[in-house]
Amino acid sequence: MAFSGKYETETQEGYDAFCKLLGIPDDVIEKGRDYKLVTEVVQNGDEFSWTQHYPANHSVCNKFVIGKESDMQTIGGKKFKATVHMDGGKLSVQFPNYVHTSEIAAGKLVEVNLCSLVLKRTSKKL
Incomplete structure (x- = not known):
């Protein structure tokens, strides 16, 4: 699968x-x-498990199915409901304060968080 890794x-x-x-x-x-x-991503068709490992052994894991409302959590522990969409190989989801998009480009995971500012994170595959 495109995102798994x-x-x-x-x-x-x-x-x-x-x-x-x-x-x-x-x-x-x-x-x-x-x-x-x-970031560890397991993709099985439209089902995803998306885990991010932060400092001090803190991890956040969000599991979702494309197009279906899912229970999600922010790094700060805030729980919310959201629907992840896929368009042209790019995932997008509305977090409480910003829109998060992810795609694989040139073998790298490119994540963009957008509100009135942009955070762009590029990650290499291990």
């Missing part, structure tokens, strides 16, 4: 400004700035 952050653009806009404390922003986030 384990990925590690290579680059982040707009990290500090995006995190500040979301109200993330400065000390947490500092810890995460150079952290090599690991």
